[in-house]
Amino acid sequence: xxxxxxxxxxxxxxxxxxxxxxxxxxxxxxxxxxxxxxxxxxxxxxxxxxxxxxxxxxxxxxxxxxxxxxxxxxxxxxxxxxxxxxxxxxxxxxxxxxxxxxxxxxxxxxxxxxxxxxxxxxxxxxxxxxxxxxxxxxxxxxxxxxxxxxxxxxxxxxxxxxxxxxxxxxxxxxxxxxxxxxxxxxxxxxxxxxxxxxxxxxxxxxxxxxxxxxxxxxxxxxxxxxxxxxxxxxxxxxxxxxxxxxxxxxxxxxxxxxxxxxxxxxxxxxxxxxxxxxxxxxxxxxxxxxxxxxxxxxxxxxxxxxxxxxxxxxxxxxxxxxxxxxxxxxxxxxxxxxxxxxxxxxxxxxxxxxxxxxxxxxxxxxxx
Amino acid sequence: xxxxxxxxxxxxxxxxxxxxxxxxxxxxxxxxxxxxxxxxxxxxxxxxxxxxxxxxxxxxxxxxxxxxxxxxxxxxxxxxxxxxxxxxxxxxxxxxxxxxxxxxxxxxxxxxxxxxxxxxxxxxxxxxxxxxxxxxxxxxxxxxxxxxxxxxxxxxxxxxxxxxxxxxxxxxxxxxxxxxxxxxxxxxxxxxxxxxxxxxxxxxxxxxxxxxxxxxxxxxxxxxxxxxxxxxxxxxxxxxxxxxxxxxxxxxxxxxxxxxxxxxxxxxxxxxxxxxxxxxx
Ligand code: SF4
Ligand code: SF4
Ligand code: FES
Numbered sequence: 001x002x003x004x005x006x007x008x009x010x011x012x013x014x015x016x017x018x019x020x021x022x023x024x025x026x027x028x029x030x031x032x033x034x035x036x037x038x039x040x041x042x043x044x045x046x047x048x049x050x051x052x053x054x055x056x057x058x059x060x061x062x063x064x065x066x067x068x069x070x071x072x073x074x075x076x077x078x079x080x081x082x083x084x085x086x087x088x089x090x091x092x093x094x095x096x097x098x099x100x101x102x103x104x105x106x107x108x109x110x111x112x113x114x115x116x117x118x119x120x121x122x123x124x125x126x127x128x129x130x131x132x133x134x135x136x137x138x139x140x141x142x143x144x145x146x147x148x149x150x151x152x153x154x155x156x157x158x159x160x161x162x163x164x165x166x167x168x169x170x171x172x173x174x175x176x177x178x179x180x181x182x183x184x185x186x187x188x189x190x191x192x193x194x195x196x197x198x199x200x201x202x203x204x205x206x207x208x209x210x211x212x213x214x215x216x217x218x219x220x221x222x223x224x225x226x227x228x229x230x231x232x233x234x235x236x237x238x239x240x241x242x243x244x245x246x247x248x249x250x251x252x253x254x255x256x257x258x259x260x261x262x263x264x265x266x267x268x269x270x271x272x273x274x275x276x277x278x279x280x281x282x283x284x285x286x287x288x289x290x291x292x293x294x295x296x297x298x299x300x301x302x303x304x305x306x307x308x309x310x311x312x313x314x315x316x317x318x319x320x321x322x323x324x325x326x327x328x329x330x331x332x333x334x335x336x337x338x339x340x341x342x343x344x345x346x347x348x349x350x351x352x353x354x355x356x357x358x359x360x361x362x363x364x365x366x367x368x
Numbered sequence: 369x370x371x372x373x374x375x376x377x378x379x380x381x382x383x384x385x386x387x388x389x390x391x392x393x394x395x396x397x398x399x400x401x402x403x404x405x406x407x408x409x410x411x412x413x414x415x416x417x418x419x420x421x422x423x424x425x426x427x428x429x430x431x432x433x434x435x436x437x438x439x440x441x442x443x444x445x446x447x448x449x450x451x452x453x454x455x456x457x458x459x460x461x462x463x464x465x466x467x468x469x470x471x472x473x474x475x476x477x478x479x480x481x482x483x484x485x486x487x488x489x490x491x492x493x494x495x496x497x498x499x500x501x502x503x504x505x506x507x508x509x510x511x512x513x514x515x516x517x518x519x520x521x522x523x524x525x526x527x528x529x530x531x532x533x534x535x536x537x538x539x540x541x542x543x544x545x546x547x548x549x550x551x552x553x554x555x556x557x558x559x560x561x562x563x564x565x566x567x568x569x570x571x572x573x574x575x576x577x578x579x580x581x582x583x584x585x586x587x588x589x590x591x592x593x594x595x596x597x598x599x600x601x602x603x604x605x606x607x608x609x610x611x612x613x614x615x616x617x618x619x620x621x622x623x624x625x626x627x628x629x630x631x632x633x634x635x636x637x638x639x640x641x642x643x644x645x646x647x648x649x
Contacts, residue, residue: 093378095466097423103381103464139630140376140615245624248646275619278612280426289424291377293618303620306610307449317648325622332625 006210007217009191013071014045016155017118019207025116025153028084030077035063037077039084039117048119049074056163056343059352072119072187075163076342080124082271084115085148086131089294092144092278096288110144116153120181122174123166123342125156127271129180133334134274153200156181160224162231165343167356170234173340176225186221193221233343236360241337243362244328248320256358257319259351264297266345266355267322272330272338275303298322323358371409376615379421379466380406385441387461390528393448395457396433399467400441410439414499415474415606415634419614420444420456421466428452429611429629432470433498435506442467445495471614472633475500475578476604484512484570488589490519490561490581496606496633497580498531505538512575514541515568519561519585522549542569562588572597578634580606587644590637603637624649 008016017027021043029042032049042048054074055062066073091108098104135145159168159175168174177184182201186193193213196202267273277296280289296303298321304311312318330338339355346354386398397420401407412418417431428450434443448457459465477500485504487497504511516535536543544564545556557564577593579586586605593603607628609621614629621628624643626635643649 093375095379095421095423097464101462101464103423103466105378105381105466107375107378135617138616140617141372142615142617143375143377245642248642248649274617276612276617277620278427278618280424282424293613296618296620298619302610304610306608311609312648314648321622321649324624329622329625333627 005193005195005213005218006205007188007191007193007213008208008210010069010071012191012208013048015208016204017043017045019204020116020118020153020155022207023204025114027116027118029118030072030074032063036061037063037074039077039080039119042118045071048072053161054163056165056347057352058165058346058354059349061347070160070187072157073161075159075161075166076121076123076344078269078344078348080271081117081120081128081152081154082124082131084117084152085128085145086135086274086276087144087148089292090144091290091292093291094283094288095291107143110147112147112151114151114153115148116155118155118157120154120156121159121342122156122177123168123340124271125154125177125180126168126171126173126340127342128154130272130334130336130338130340131274153204154181155183155185155201158184158186158221158225159228160187162228163343163347164232165346165354166231166341167233167235167343168341169229169231171337171339171341175228175231186224188217188220188224193217233346233354233356235339235341235356236363238363240359240362241328241331244324244359247362248324252361253316253320256323256361257316259353260299260315260319261351262299262315262318263350264299265348265350266353267297267299268295269344269348270326271342271344272326272340273297277302298325319358323355326355327359376468377613379419379427379468381464382467384459384461384463384465387459390445393457394445394528395448396443396445397456397459397465398434398441398443399465401467402464407440410442410470412436412439412442412470413474414477414503415496416470416472417614417633418442418444418467418469418471419611420446420452421468422452422455422459423465425455426452427466427612428456429471429614431496431499431606431633433495433502435502437506445498447495469614471629473631475503475606475634476576476636477503480576481510482512482574484515484575486515486517486568486570486575486577486593488517488519488561488577488579488581488585490579490585494580494606497578500578501535505535508539512540512571513569514538515544515570516542517544517546517561517564517568519546519564519581520548522547522551542567544568560588561585562592565592576602576604578604578606580608583644590644600638600641601636604634605637605640606633607635607640608633 031047048071094106135142156177182198275296276293326338381402382399388396419427421427430444609628611621612618616627616630
């Protein structure tokens with residue numbers, strides 16, 4: 001569903017938060033913490049990173065104040081939607097063994113608290129759609145993800161200031177949101193263009209003081225879009241999917257991965273990575289055991305461990321798994337690449353490895 | 369079949385109805401779900417696996433070896449390789465565990481009807497193919513000639529000698545054993561498994577080759593069979609990877625685009641050929 005676009009004044013932003021809370025949502029929004037923009041519970045627009053912009057480069061991230069009155073003149077922080085739906089650590093079930101040996105299992109139901117996230121970006125929504133495919137649309141449905149997903153309302157903000165590390169335009173996932181949100185905002189000089197994409201979004205929006213939008217405002221939005229689409233980074237234009245897959249045995253992987261520390265920062269900031277491990281932990285009562293799942297990474301030693309052997313024992317094999325999964329085998333699994341161009345893995349890599357450059361290394365290599 | 373309305377992550381209680389020590393570090397647990405509804409709904413096929421949960425320790429993927437005609441009591445033959453299996457080995461008849469499954473796609477039994485069968489395993493014996501042999505044993509007339517080949521490094525690694533003796537007695541069945549290194553009194557072949565292959569009896573146009581074991585061995589078998597004009601689609605491999613969720617979510621079992629837990633564990637060679645030639649993938 002696509003509805004009309006409207007305009008609301010900057011002063012209405014607090015009203016939006018209030019309306020969301022009135023409707024029973026806990027608001028989660030961007031705020032500065034530990035020198036980064038993170039998403040956490042928010043009650044007041046004062047908490048938004050207003051007049052802040054971010055500098056992102058391979059291996060570096062910093063925030064600056066500017067004179068702007070804008071709330072969203074920054075690109076993205078290390079995390080956004082993913083941890084709200086697929087949590088970093090979660091108790092799945094508990095088991096208890098009675099003295100006569102019987103074992104009972106108790107499912108841990110996720111907290112069904114409705115959450116409204118404000119300020120999600122196009123890349124994050126594209127990544128969420130991929131995770132929806134993975135956790136909800138295959139043979140088995142993940143009940144934990146499903147419960148949270150059903151309770152999430154998304155108020156997206158179109159990107160006006162992509163970082164140097166962003167390349168969502170070349171993956172086709174940004175800088176503006178096409179669909180998948182409940183409400184989409186574009187921040188203009190004096191307020192916001194807004195558009196509801198679902199009926200829940202529409203209900204919230206109609207609680208605000210809306211004005212018809214003017215032609216100049218639509219033009220301003222178009223200008224923002226075209227500026228934000230001019231991104232420095234992009235994926236090279238060749239058949240990445242086939243070429244990477246055909247070059248699994250190429251020695252180049254050693255050179256490409258020679259700097260890699262195998263730390264797994266890239267997989268933990270990547271909004272599409274879904275890997276997780278499971279383990280049992282005794283409960284404090286000493287009478288039961290809790291079964292957890294926790295994010296895991298293909299860069300970890302244990303990820304490919306079986307019967308005493310680590311199948312991907314070398315860093316180059318792990319780097320190959322990551323790159324080939326993201327850009328090649330992902331297509332087979334989910335009909336598209338596993339990269340939405342958010343640039344996070346570039347920014348948060350401690351040794352400044354740039355995935356777009358890694359992929360580009362294969363540009364001149366022949367595929368058989 | 370797994371009830372789609374149940375949480376796929378949560379095991380169900382099962383009771384060990386019998387525990388059989390097969391060899392010093394190989395044992396079989398015969399289990400039965402305690403919940404009659406779960407028990408009645410359980411159906412499996414040769415080559416599928418269950419996740420067995422040892423209370424307070426964790427889960428492990430174990431293939432089902434018993435015959436699908438009896439889905440009430442399910443047999444798992446387990447080798448002691450780590451924390452969970454060591455704990456499972458200490459259980460006795462009447463003890464309880466958690467079980468969820470069955471998962472994955474098993475062996476192509478229907479497609480293999482009336483065909484010659486070649487089963488090759490290597491290394492320390494292989495539970496996944498035991499399910500096939502048992503299955504054929506129960507329906508011997510539905511299949512063509514049966515060849516069972518097992519290769520081990522050292523002759524003392526050959527476990528389960530009695531089973532091989534029993535299989536050798538089946539009609540129209542050849543059992544070939546080879547050890548790279550053989551002790552005195554080892555009555556079988558000394559050398560690689562492949563050197564036994566000229567003794568196999570099968571029609572290359574009408575055969576299913578099923579194998580499990582070390583990847584290097586399976587590769588040699590595939591090469592040999594392809595040289596002998598067996599189609600890639602008739603070579604079936606049971607693959608092993610780290611498995612934690614068994615439902616296609618945790619990502620550990622990925623093999624290229626395949627999730628071994630749901631797209632496998634059994635694959636025909638044409639589906640994985642390219643990956644098979646890649647080390648550490
Ligand atoms: S691979 Fe890197 S740029 Fe692509 S979605 Fe993941 S973190 Fe973002
Ligand atoms: S295998 Fe690696 S790249 Fe793929 S989803 Fe898992 S952690 Fe991410
Ligand atoms: S075992 Fe978790 S995805 Fe296959």
